[in-house]
Amino acid sequence: MIAFMILGALALVGAIITIAAKNAVHAALGLVGTLLSVAGLFASLNASFLAATQVIVYAGAIMVLFLFVIMLLNANQPISGRDPVPFVRELAGIGGVILAGALAVLALTYRDPRPLAEGAQALRGGGAGPVGEVLLTRFLLPFEAVSILLLVAIVGAVALVQRPVPQSDGVPDTEAVSLPLPGTEREEVRA
């Protein structure tokens, strides 16, 4: 209970830093704090394999990728200027409060189908063994589909950031190319 309070408060602080920070690097670091707190919450929910995966994949790999791109694009300065949509901040705040309220009401009216200790015991600690057992029997098809998706994502990312290949049309790139007018085409070619 105390662990939930501390980790939950840290997660909320990190989330607020993420959306409020002026500097994008600070926002990314706030998100790292949230991800680590969520990993701790996973551990407190009998999901030790997911806690480890959260730290390695999310807080490690994905956030490093984010920081890399932020620094590569030099995008750590905020964009200022007038909002194209009027009252967007107010509307987002009202929408967020309504959504949070609705979800909180739903959460607090939720009743567990059986005692928590019993359910926690059925998870067998959520280690790599039990999770892998479910993953490779009941979820075999989604598992394989995800592996294909990752392959497609890697190939797509490489293809997207590739520089365009120069066309070998015999025209030097420094020479200005002007299309001839329809009537003068033949003379231009001969000349």
Added chain:
Amino acid sequence: MAPTSYYVALSGLLFAIGMIGVLTRRTAIMVFLSVELMLNAANLALVAFARSWGDLTAQTAVFIVMTLAAAEVAIGLAIIVAIFRKRETTNVDDLATLKG
């Protein structure tokens, strides 16, 4: 052992914060960070329900969501880099040419 409803309420708060971030931030990368926050809120709720029902299926679903998020980030950041090379900006308001 904290009750399931506390975890779900925390997940709802995180999701709402992420939604506010998606709506208010102007940089495409910041919008992506907020989307990651929303995905994590959903994962937290799934793991809380897994303990509540005593079933590992939801934890497996969280694993698959994490993989999907990794793929989404790889493709999304590649698209952002490609757009930045062409347009020299990541402001989502300037990139609204497909709005119809």
